[in-house]
Amino acid sequence: MTDATEAPDESLLRLGAAYGVVPDYWGFDGTLHQVSAATLVAVLGSLGVDASSPERIALAIAHVEDMPWRRTLPPVVVLRQxxxxxxxxxxxxxxxxxxxxxxxxxxxxxxxxxxxxxxxxxxxxxxxxxxxxxxxxxxxxxxxxxxxxxxxxxxxxxxxxxxxxPGRLELPEPLRDGRAWGFMAQLYSVRSRASWGIGDLADLGDLAWLSARTCGADFLLVNPLHAAEPVEPMTPSPYLPSTRRFVNPLYIRVEDVRETAYLSAADRALVEWAAEPALALGADPGPIDRDTAWTAKKSALEVVYAAPRSAARQAELDEYRELEGQGLEDFALWCALAERYAGREWPPAARDASSELVAQARVELQDRVDFYVWLQWVADQQLGAAQRAALEGGMTVGIMHDLAVGAHADGADAWALASVLAQGATVGAPPDMYNQKGQNWSQPPWLPEGLARAAYRPYRDMLRSVLRHAGAIRIDHIIGLFRLWWIPAGAEPSQGAYVRYDHEALIGILALEAHRAGAVVIGEDLGVFEPWVRDYLTERGVLGTSILWFEKGHDDKPLAPEHYRRLALATVTTHDLPPTAGYLADEHVALRDRLGLLDEPVAVVRQASRAEREAMLATLRERDLVDSDPSEREVVEALHQLIAQTPAVLIGVSLADAVGERRTQNQPGTDREYPNWKVPLADGAGQLVFVEDLFDHARLRSLVTALNRALHPGADED
The missing domain is CATH 2.60.40 (Immunoglobulin-like)
Structure with missing residues (x-):
């Protein structure tokens, strides 16, 4: 047994290096941290390498050095044109x-x-x-x-x-010399009065069209729309999905499915009856109830699914099924199995996608498989309609989709893609300033060697599905395409190690698929990373992410806007911070204190926050963006005017900021302690803001006017 604090010896370091396991890392505090031998052994075990003894290490080294010579050809070759x-x-x-x-x-x-x-x-x-x-x-x-x-x-x-x-992913023509701005929305939180208790794909299309026509927005960034479990309880986090490739049918607007219009009176009554509990949630200011909404929609959609389809509609469904191929069939089968075993432990054989039990279930559950295939087709059609609405409204980019870092350890991807995902480790992050205990995201990481053996096709197929109706894609934690923080099972988040990936292959394939889709790529390149990474992403044409509160100069003061990167999406805030009104009120400190997430005394953290806020206000005053005693609204608008002064090609505005919301959508480091991803959009007084009222909201109109004036100082005002 290796001691938890023992330093690795030379042979273990050599073996780790052969598999891309990094023995040390620089922390957010500028300190070089060494990884223990126990952590290296555990991470190598998750990579399928036995390093439990000196003899096993020697055998593993000999194997990995001979491995390329055992292959006639490499498993895959990825190169730049x-x-x-x-x-x-x-x-x-x-x-x-x-x-x-x-x-x-x-x-x-x-x-x-x-x-x-x-x-x-x-x-x-x-x-x-x-x-x-x-x-x-x-x-x-x-x-x-x-x-x-x-x-x-x-x-x-x-x-x-x-x-x-492509050697470089080029920007679309309107952005090569110009700039664009858009809203950022958590779609589930932005309801209309026709929504079934949760924002949906019809709301997405309306949001995009209205953003363009009434505000001049060029894109709409939404949270990951990846599918969760098809049964209760549904995981609320869009960043912990069952699969990253397919869409959560919770977002389907039932009334927009063509066959709904041709239902018999009896079937229409069934749909209306199913909708009642969900529609009743529309005016509820409390946490979003996904389970009630999905139970209602699922019942209604089963009625619509059973209705006859025209020959053309059936042909479209068949074409979609052929396009998505085995990946779609496997996902639909997993959904059917999740129904079969809902509320109880899956038999071991059911967890093995290649077992005889699963093969038999594919036959027995064919109708349920067909149903879940149909749901994905319907969601795909409504996603396409939303993107068309965005472009027809006048957006130059349209819908910007978000790709999560990974998927749930017990989800569809982990089940269907077991050969390319690690066992015995999860992805997370080492301690940083905002998460001083580190983070465990509970997602199995890609196996670097497994991905290469599969010629990166699972990664490619995922990208193609997500990009099909996207004008842009944001890659959450894009640093994970270079290295990921692996946490061995049972270990604390701080007791992990970085594992390197073939970033040339992963970024190259991302650029290729985005090029084919005509999409812009934005990488969320925040947190602890090696300095050369940003230069590499810029070289490949991938935009970075600049968050106002995180951008600091050498003097640790707010970075002057003219020193920001051009190839970036610049925003005031992000979904892991409270909206700006809440941030200005120190809500990020008070909330972490209430939840016990601080390693330092609350007075120390509050003082640091106060100093940060005062430094930012001083910057705004120096640039004549606020007077000596500004209101909260004036500060929020001034902060957006400040990022408008940057050269960033994209400027993002949180819808929560636009209406004065104060509550955070997500508090990292929590699970059930805070209603993460369940907060409906409301204004500063706690009043719900519906899609129908959003673009007449006085605070939103004022912010949009201030931003457009800053971006286009010579243009006439509306």
Whole structure:
């Protein structure tokens, strides 16, 4: 047994380095922290590597060093377009081998011969066989896309994916020399009077269209719309979904499903009866009740699902099903199994997607599988309608979707993608200024080697589904595409280690899929990260994230707006902080104190917050944005005018800020202690604000006027 504080020896460090496990890290306080041997052993175990003894470590080192030579071809090759790339091909020493490329049909298709380069490499004995390495050169003019490399010979018959990615993801034409601003909304919290107790995809389309037409907004950023469990209790956090690929059918507007209009009187009565409990929640200022809303919608949607579809509608459904393929079938089956075992422990065989029990369930539960496939098709259609409404309203970007870091450890992705997700570890973050005990996000991380073996297809398929109806995508914690903080099972969040990923592959594929979708990519690059990461993202055309309160100069004072990055989404606040009115009132300190989340005395933290606020007010006064005694509304507007003075290409405005809301949507580090992700949109007086009234709200109109004046000082006012 390794002592919890014992430092790793040289062989353990060598093995960790081979698998990308980092033995130390710089904390938010500027201190270099060493990772214990016990943590390294546990993290390696989650990677499938036995490092429990010196003998096991020696065997693991020998295995990982021989691993590339055991493969005829690498599992995948990801390269930037226009770059010179060599690919190693391993065969018995002295055997001939030829190689060629089958080009992506989406890039024109065809066969292309690949030439062997004169790169002498000594052979290596692996498992008693002398293995040689031939090196082939890929052409520099390969088109973007997913190609396939073949190798053939007496001891070679292999293929691998070759993914050619853009060197840089270019901004759409309107943003290359211009700027854009938009609202940021937690969709579930923004209800209309027609909503079933929760904001939905019809509300999303209305929000986008009205934002563009009445305010001049160019985008609407929404929380992740990923699917949660299909049964009660539904996990409220949009950042802890069952799957990141598919949509939560909770967001479907039942009345907008075409077949609803043609229901019989009896069936229509069933839908109206199902809606009553959910519609009654519309005026409730208390926490959002997802379970009641979903129970109502599910009952109604089952009635609509049973109604006949036209031949054209059925053909559309069939095409969608074929497009999403096995991933959709597996997700729908998981939903059906979740129903079958609701409220009780799943049998071990049911947790194995490849088991005989699951194969039998796929047959037995076919109608429920079909139902959950249909739900995704309906949600996809309504997402498409929302994006069209955004663009027709005049937005240059449209809906900006949000991609969570990972999915629930007991969810559909963990079940269907077990071969590419780690067991025995979860993702989180080391301690930082706002979360001084660290964070555990309860999500299994990608296995770097597993992803490569799968040629990154699960990652690609997820991106394609999310990007289908997106003008932009925000990647939560994009630093996780470079390295993730792995926390061994049973350990505290502070007792983890970073594991590195092939960021060249992950960022490249992200850029390729966004390029094909015509979408902008924004990376949430906050927290503890290595300085070169931001430069790399800028080089690849990925926008960063600048939060006003976090941007500091060398003197620890607020960063002057002219020193902000251009390639960034700049905002005053974020969903993990209280709205600005609450932040100015020290709600972030008071709430963490009430919940026991502070490591320092509350008086010390409150004093630091007061000093931060005074420094910000001094900056606003220096720039003549407020007078000596501004109101709360004037300060909020001035803060948005301040970020309008930055060169940032995108400016985001929280809807909560626009109406004067004070309550935070999410308090990191809590689960049941605070009603995270359940707070309906209200103004500073606690009065609910509905979509129908939102754009006539005096405070919103005043903020929009101030922001547009700052962004377009020479333009006429409305």
């Amino acid at each position: 226009g770059r010179h790339t060599h690919v190693p091909v391993h065969v018995r020493h002295g055997d001939p081998v030829e190689a060629w490329l089958e080009l992506d049909p989406e890039s024109g298709g065809g066969r292309l011969e690949v030439t062997q380069a004169d790169v002498p490499v000594p052979p290596r004995t692996v498992d008693g066989t002398l293995i040689g390495r031939a090196t082939f050169t890929l052409p520099t003019d390969l088109p973007l896309g997913w190609h396939e490399l073949h190798a053939s010979g007496p001891s070679a018959d292999a293929r691998c994916a070759v993914v050619v990615t």
